[in-house]
Amino acid sequence: MRVSLSLILITILALVISFAKAYDPSPLQDFCVATDDIKIGGAVFVNGKFCKDPKQAKAEDFFFSGLNKAGNTNNDVKSNVTTVNVDQIPGLNTMGISLVRIDYAPYGQNPPHTHPRATEILVLIEGTLYVGFVSSNQDNNRLFAKVLHPGDVFVFPIGQIHFQVNIGKTPAVAFAGLSSQNAGVITIANTVFGSNPPINPEVLAQAFQLDVNVVKDLEAKFKN
Numbered sequence: 001m002r003v004s005l006s007l008i009l010i011t012i013l014a015l016v017i018s019f020a021k022a023y024d025p026s027p028l029q030d031f032c033v034a035t036d037d038i039k040i041g042g043a044v045f046v047n048g049k050f051c052k053d054p055k056q057a058k059a060e061d062f063f064f065s066g067l068n069k070a071g072n073t074n075n076d077v078k079s080n081v082t083t084v085n086v087d088q089i090p091g092l093n094t095m096g097i098s099l100v101r102i103d104y105a106p107y108g109q110n111p112p113h114t115h116p117r118a119t120e121i122l123v124l125i126e127g128t129l130y131v132g133f134v135s136s137n138q139d140n141n142r143l144f145a146k147v148l149h150p151g152d153v154f155v156f157p158i159g160q161i162h163f164q165v166n167i168g169k170t171p172a173v174a175f176a177g178l179s180s181q182n183a184g185v186i187t188i189a190n191t192v193f194g195s196n197p198p199i200n201p202e203v204l205a206q207a208f209q210l211d212v213n214v215v216k217d218l219e220a221k222f223k224n
């Protein structure tokens with residue numbers, strides 16, 4: 001009886017610690033397949049997702065199909081990101097890893113953005129990309145940039161603003177691993193100029209040293 005009580009206390013402590021970190025934890029078990037259904041879960045709440053009873057886990061929980069297909073790049077930035085994270089593969093829950101496929105039409109780009117919870121490692125499969133990230137203010141906002149050819153790999157450190165541009169006349173395809181089951185994306189232009197409700201244009205005009213009418217145009221463009 002005393003043993004089980006200490007086990008319960010240790011479990012509660014471990015959960016409290018994982019909440020406090022609010023970060024993909026190192027799993028304490030083989031896997032923790034995510035479920036939205038508390039009834040079939042073990043009622044263990046880990047970083048946003050319940051765990052399924054491990055005995056009910058099956059191969060499909062760790063499986064995704066379709067990453068061989070190009071995404072639709074018919075949009076303003078001429079690129080598409082297909083995300084394979086814990087929402088697509090419930091078995092990724094607590095594993096601290098996920099994957100994306102990025103398609104770029106000729107001269108398309110994956111615009112400046114940041115992942116609040118992940119470092120990204122990208123490998124170019126087809127085409128030619130100009131890629132880069134900018135370090136923080138403390139490091140004088142240095143640009144680290146490179147032209148990539150098929151087989152080339154580039155790393156975007158966690159939290160740094162980064163981008164990729166297809167500088168070739170043909171489509172480009174890249175895959176990237178991210179060090180979170182749910183990396184998150186903050187696209188700079190959409191976040192700053194497309195917030196809901198909009199940020200006061202006077203504020204952004206001063207912040208970006210722009211005419212207020214330019215800010216109003218940008219806010220109209222990115223309105224969501």
Ligand code: MN
Pocket residue numbers: 113115120156162
């Ligand atoms: Mn990225």
